[in-house]
Amino acid sequence: MKVPFYRHSVGEEEIRAVVEVLRSPFLTTAEKNEEFETLLADYLGVRYALTTSSCTSALHLALLALGIGEGDEVVVPALTFMATANVVIHAGATPIFVDVEGETGLMDLNHLEDIVRKRRPRAVIPVHIYGQMVDMEVLMELSEKYGFHIIEDAAHSLESTRKGIRPGQLSRFACFSFYATKNITSGEGGAIAFNDPAYYERLKRLRLHGMSLSAKERHGRFVKYDMPEPGWKYNMTNFQAAMLIPQLKRIEEMRDRRAAIVRRYRRAFGSISFPRIIDEEGTRSAHHLTGILVEDRERIALEITRRGVGISAHYPTPVPLLSWYRKTFGFQRGMFPRAEHIADRIITLPLYPSLTDGEQDYVIETVKEVLGMM
């Protein structure tokens, strides 16, 4: 049997929605983006959402909107996807890496306080890794005490809550990904969610060259546009937004299905070590990724793959230990011990709504067999 690491859930409804847009005049950013943005903001319980070309571009826009650039420092966790830190570099600022909690992989807020007390960074980017959220109440207290902005990297956590709070509700900005393997997807895509109306017009301009009027706004009339400041090309197409709308309607059902698979894996794997799932009132994971922690990971991963089970590692190397960051900033092994512990051991397993019971059985059997548990 072969079980892929990921299989998307794009079905007939999404195909119909895309085809409908392809038959209409507007392929670039237009009415489907607006419709999805309204639905997304409602779902998250925030005032605004704007679609972007990716989560990376959304994070970059958030830094630009806050005026973060040369001479500024921004704190990011050591265990994340490289984009979280790269956007700080793109903005001209310097990333400061903080270690994560050994049990959950989330940014360690005690370690963070030591850093922000000394360095007074302009912003902190918490990553809600695997689908669990950093405690935003505690982080907000720190942000008020030490005067930094919070930009949430919510690429994994569209459906998450922690103590009843969702991404984007307390922070300046929360950024989401609709990349090919995300919980809802448009192949590539992203969004930025926020509450402060002061950012709305500027972010809309910055995502489209800095133009004062979009193609949709100019359509059907002759009108001159201006460019108050140069922006980027970070908008999402109309047909990508169209395919996200039906997926957003099914989002809870798809999350519940992944949650059931995670429960099954955990029951079946017994003594195998996992990143911990937080059990707090009002708290739930989006269950974007599920992983096991094993010794001798390279050999185990090879054996599992050889038996036809698609696996991955999130993430195989802490970002500061990637070669460019090592070379540029002099980071070395031993500086982020808990991020390194997870990165050295994690194997992420197939987790998606269409994973059949038979496929789950095969994943479980294969992992147990390779680990010598059968």
Ligand SMILES: Cc1ncc(COP(=O)(O)O)c(C=O)c1O
């Ligand atoms: C934690 C995290 N941040 C940012 C990104 C970047 O998302 P995108 O590919 O939409 O730019 C990803 C994508 O995998 C991610 O996992």
